[in-house]
Amino acid sequence: xxxxxxxxxxxxxxxxxxxxxxxxxxxxxxxxxxxxxxxxxxxxxxxxxxxxxxxxxxxxxxxxxxxxxxxxxxxxxxxxxxxxxxxxxxxxxxxxxxxxxxxxxxxxxxxxxxxxxxxxxxxxxxxxxxxxxxxxxxxxxxxxxxxxxxxxxxxxxxxxxxxxxxxxxxxxxxxxxxxxxxxxxxxxxxxxxxxxxxxxxxxxxxxxxxxxxxxxxxxxxxxxxxxxxxxxxxxxxxxxxxxxxxxxxxxxxxxxxxxxxxxxxxxxxxxxxxxxxxxxxxxxxxxxxxxxxxxxxxxxxxxxxxxxxxxxxxxxxxxxxxxxxxxxxxxxxxxxxxxxxxxxxxxxxxxxxxxxxxxxxxxxxxxxxxxxxxxxxxxxxxxxxxxxxxxxxxxxxxxxxxxxxxxxxxxxxxxxxxxxxxxxxxxxxxxxxxxxxxxxxxxxxxxxxxxxxxxxxxxxxxxxxxxxxxxxxxxxxxxxxxxxxxxxxxxxxxxxxxxxxxxxxxxxxxxxxxxxxxxxxxxxxxxxxxxxxxxxxxxxxxxxxxxxxxxxxxxxxxxxxxxxxxxxxxxxxxxxxxxxxxxxxxxxxxxxxxxxx
Numbered sequence: 328x329x330x331x332x333x334x335x336x337x338x339x340x341x342x343x344x345x346x347x348x349x350x351x352x353x354x355x356x357x358x359x360x361x362x363x364x365x366x367x368x369x370x371x372x373x374x375x376x377x378x379x380x381x382x383x384x385x386x387x388x389x390x391x392x393x394x395x396x397x398x399x400x401x402x403x404x405x406x407x408x409x410x411x412x413x414x415x416x417x418x419x420x421x422x423x424x425x426x427x428x429x430x431x432x433x434x435x436x437x438x439x440x441x442x443x444x445x446x447x448x449x450x451x452x453x454x455x456x457x458x459x460x461x462x463x464x465x466x467x468x469x470x471x472x473x474x475x476x477x478x479x480x481x482x483x484x485x486x487x488x489x490x491x492x493x494x495x496x497x498x499x500x501x502x503x504x505x506x507x508x509x510x511x512x513x514x515x516x517x518x519x520x521x522x523x524x525x526x527x528x529x530x531x532x533x534x535x536x537x538x539x540x541x542x543x544x545x546x547x548x549x550x551x552x553x554x555x556x557x558x559x560x561x562x563x564x565x566x567x568x569x570x571x572x573x574x575x576x577x578x579x580x581x582x583x584x585x586x587x588x589x590x591x592x593x594x595x596x597x598x599x600x601x602x603x604x605x606x607x608x609x610x611x612x613x614x615x616x617x618x619x620x621x622x623x624x625x626x627x628x629x630x631x632x633x634x635x636x637x638x639x640x641x642x643x644x645x646x647x648x649x650x651x652x653x654x655x656x657x658x659x660x661x662x663x664x665x666x667x668x669x670x671x672x673x674x675x676x677x678x679x680x681x682x683x684x685x686x687x688x689x690x691x692x693x694x695x696x697x698x699x700x701x702x703x704x705x706x707x708x709x710x711x712x713x714x715x716x717x718x719x720x721x722x723x724x725x726x727x728x729x730x731x732x733x734x735x736x737x738x739x740x741x742x743x744x745x746x747x748x749x750x751x752x753x754x755x756x757x758x759x760x761x762x763x764x765x766x767x768x769x770x771x772x773x774x775x776x777x778x779x780x781x782x783x784x785x786x787x788x789x790x791x792x793x794x795x796x797x798x799x800x801x802x803x804x805x806x807x808x809x810x811x812x813x814x815x816x817x818x819x820x821x822x823x824x825x826x827x828x829x830x831x832x833x834x835x836x837x838x839x840x841x842x843x844x845x846x847x848x849x850x851x852x853x854x855x856x857x858x859x860x861x862x863x864x865x866x867x868x869x870x871x872x873x874x875x876x877x878x879x880x881x882x883x884x885x886x887x888x889x890x891x892x893x894x895x896x897x898x899x900x901x902x903x904x905x906x907x908x909x910x911x912x913x914x915x916x917x918x919x920x921x922x923x924x
Contacts, residue, residue, distance in 0.1 A: 337362040337363065337364060338362070340362045340398060340401065341360045341361050341362040341371075342360075343398075344360045344362070344371065344390060344393060345358060345359060345360035347389070347393055348360060348373070348386070348389060348390065351389055352381075356375070356379050357375070357376060357379075357575070358373060358374065358375045358379075358381075359373070359374045359375075360372070360373050360374075361374070364401070364402060367402050367403050367404060368402060368404040368405070368406055369394075369401050369402035369404070369405045369406070370406050370407075370408070371390060371394075371405065371406070371407045371408070372407075372408050372410070372417075373386060373390070373407065373408065373409050373410075374410055374411070374412050375409075375411065375412065376411070376412050377411050377412065377413060377414075381409060383409055383418075383419040383421070386409065387407055387409075387419075387421040390407055391405070391407075391421070391423055394425065395425065399425045399426075401425075402425065403424060403425050403426075404422070404424055404425070405422060405423055405424075405425060406420065406421075406422045407420065407421045407422070408420050524569075524572050524573050524574070524577070525573045525574075525577040525578070525579040525580075525583070526574065526576065526577050530573070530577070530579045532569050532570070532572060532573060533569075533570065533573065533579055533582065533583060533586070535566075535569060536565075536566040536567075536569040536570045536586065537566070537586070539562040539563070539565055539566040539569070540562070540563060540566045540586075540590055540593075542559075542562050543559040543560075543562040543563040543566070543593075543597075544559075544593075546558060546559040546562075547559045547593075547597065547646050547647065548646055549646060549649070550646070550647065550650050551650070552650075553604040553650075553654070556597065556600055556601060556604065556647070556650070557601060557604065559597060560594070560597045560598065560601050563590055563593060563594050563597060564594065566586075566590055567587055567590050567591060567594065570583040570584075570586055570587045570590070571583075571587060596641060596642070596645055596647060597647070599637055599638075599640060599641060600637075600638065600641060600647050600650075600651060602637055603633075603634045603635075603637035603638045603651075603654070604634075604654070606630050606633050606634040606637065607630070607631070607634040607654070607658055607661075609630055610627050610630035610631050610634065610661070610665075611661070613626060613627050613630065614627045614661075614665065614668075617668065617722065618672065618722055618723050618724045618726070619668075619672070619724065620672065620724050621669060621672045621673050621676065624665055624668050624669040624672055625669065627665050628662065628665045628666065628669060631658050631659075631661055631662040631665055632662060634654075634658050635655055635658045635659060635662065638651040638652075638654055638655050638658070639651075639655065671720060671722075671723055672723050672724060672725070675719045675720065675723040675724070675725035675726065675729075676724075676725055678715045678716070678718045678719045678725065678729075679715070679716075679719060679725040679728060679729060679732075681711075681715045682711075682712045682713075682715035682716045682719075682729070682732060682736075683712075683732070685708050685709075685711040685712035685715060686708075686709070686712040686732070686736055686739075688708045689705055689708030689709045689711075689712060689739070689740075689743070690739070692704050692705045692708060693705045693739070693743060696746075697798045698750070698798045699747070699750040699751055699753075699754045699798065701798075702743060702746050702747040702750050703747055705743045705746075705747070706740065706743040706744050706747045709736060709739060709740035709743050709744075710740070712732075712736055712740075713733065713736060713737075713740060716729045716732055716733050716736070749794055749796070749797055750797050750798060750799075752792075752794070753792075753793045753794050753797035753798070753799045753800065753803075754797075754798075754799055756789045756790070756792040756793050756799075756803070757789070757790065757793050757799040757802060757803050759786075759789040760786045760787070760788075760789035760790035760793075760803065760806065760810070761786075761806075762786075763782045763783075763785045763786035763789065764782070764783070764786040764806075764810060764813075766778075766782045767779045767780075767781075767782030767783040767786060767813065767817065768813075770782060771817065771820070774824065776817060776820045776821035776824045777821055777824075779817045779820075779821075780814070780817045780818055780821050783810060783813050783814040783817050784814060786810055787807065787810040787811060787814055790803045790806050790807055790810060791803075791807065823851060826902065826903045826904065826905075827849060827850075827851070827903060827905075829902065829903070830849055830854065830899050830900075830902065830903035830905065831849060833895070833898075833899045833902070834847045834849065834854070834856070834896075834899055837892065837895045837896065837899065838856070842861070842862055842865060843859050843861065843862065844858065844859060844862040844892060845857060845858050845859055845862065845892075845909075846859060849903075849905065850905075851905065852905065852906070853905060853906050853907075853908060854896075854899065854900055854903065854905050854906065854907045854908070855908050855910065856896055856907065856908070856909045856910065857909075857910045857911075857912065857914075858909070858910070858911055858912055858917070859912060860912040863911070863912055866885060866888070866889065869881065869884075869885050870882060870885045873885060893909070893918060896909060896918075896920070897920045900920050900921075900922050901922045901923070903922075904922045904923075905922065906919070906920065906921050906922065907919065907920040907921075908920075
């Protein structure tokens with residue numbers, strides 16, 4: 328059945344749908360909607376530029392809801408298409424059935440029948456029997472509408488006739504009823520188009536945009552700070568946004584596009600500097616409140632370099648160049664400080680790691696240390712760890728951890744130092760004992776019993792000084808017994824030597840008093856005394872003279888003298904506890920004496 332609908336009504340419907348879809352999407356995404364009517368089927372064609380991507384399901388859904396809610400009386404069947412401007416074939420289609428109002432009234436509660444075409448709600452790809460419209464015959468979205476656009480081949484386009492056939496009379500009633508709705512929509516649509524900026528009257532938006540641009544230009548002539556550049560950028564951006572709000576149907580649209588192009592060219596340089604300023608701000612913010620780990624300083628370093636590189640991209644003839652050069656110098660200084668910070672942090676980390684490794688070695692050595700040499704290595708390792716920790720400067724991430732490690736390492740190093748000292752003392756005592764024992768033995772070989780006794784006593788004293796919790800204690804204890812025995816033997820030998828020495832003195836005094844009466848030899852086994860021939864001759868001569876003279880007293884004196892010599896020799900033998908043998912000058916044994924008899 329044909330429905331009598333004027334072409335201008337379809338144009339209005341297209342404009343309404345286009346305005347609604349335009350507001351649904353964005354004013355910056357231009358679309359064109361065309362409506363055609365043929366054999367009670369309303370064809371809606373939506374065309375957009377190649378650089379725009381529409382969601383078919385959402386687009387078709389919005390148009391279907393709008394038709395069902397406000398324009399359901401136009402046609403019982405609706406077919407919609409999406410295509411890209413300049414491409415002949417459409418890329419998506421959707422159809423649905425509009426339930427007549429009289430059918431709904433006649434059968435309340437009956438659900439709406441499914442679409443006649445059997446297509447599900449949403450976008451569908453065209454089939455061989457449902458070809459997309461020929462894009463070559465549809466106008467560009469920014470062109471004026473062209474009448475007579477083609478529909479798919481199986482539904483040739485046709486501008487609806489104004490002739491009302493008998494079968495279409497019943498369909499005219501809802502159209503007449505919808506006329507008032509169309510008029511209202513036309514009014515609001517017209518109102519929307521007329522209230523856009525610079526459509527009616529003076530273009531105040533353009534004047535304001537130009538004023539903002541002039542302020543921005545004035546600031547950018549010789550900006551004194553980054554804050555002024557940011558202010559100029561905001562003014563320029565605001566001016567561009569205001570110009571972009573001028574719609575294509577405004578008489579000022581062309582001029583607005585020219586200004587937008589000029590402003591954007593100017594904005595590119597400003598944006599470059601603003602980007603550099605923001606990059607520098609991020610670098611300053613990220614470097615604040617140090618210390619930071621090396622990874623963060625690397626990020627800050629990269630930001631400063633990026634900011635410098637961005638500023639160096641500005642043309643040398645730009646008004647921003649003086650400020651940019653000033654900022655470059657500041658940023659390079661900040662970069663140098665960042666580099667120093669990074670080197671400092673990395674070196675601090677190296678020292679910290681070296682300290683930890685030295686501590687691990689010290690703990691491992693300390694676990695098995697026994698001798699002095701072992702404890703010297705332990706202490707040396709702790710010293711190395713502490714030296715590395717002291718090399719970590721303040722203001723680094725590693726410094727605080729270094730202080731904590733110092734508190735942990737100091738007691739352990741003190742323990743190692745004390746143990747090393749104890750072992751050193753023990754080693755010294757042990758080695759001194761060994762040395763004195765060697766000297767004592769040497770003295771014994773030379774019969775220097777007094778010196779040997781002193782050395783044995785000192786050696787035993789040093790050996791006993793070795794602490795029980797040291798490595799040398801066991802070794803020292805193994806020497807105590809032998810040194811004690813040697814000391815006692817030496818004491819006995821010394822006593823014997825003293826007796827021998829005394830015996831020698833007594834023998835010398837006895838034998839060599841006035842006349843060399845005798846000669847003697849002495850050792851630990853026997854004292855041998857030989858009377859001298861002179862002494863014997865003197866005694867004989869004295870006795871002979873006394874006898875010839877009849878001097879009994881002289882004779883008695885000679886006898887007493889001989890007896891006295893014998894008693895003296897026996898006393899010497901008793902004191903020394905060494906047997907005595909007395910010989911005549913010719914070697915004959917005169918007397919023998921054993922001590923204690």
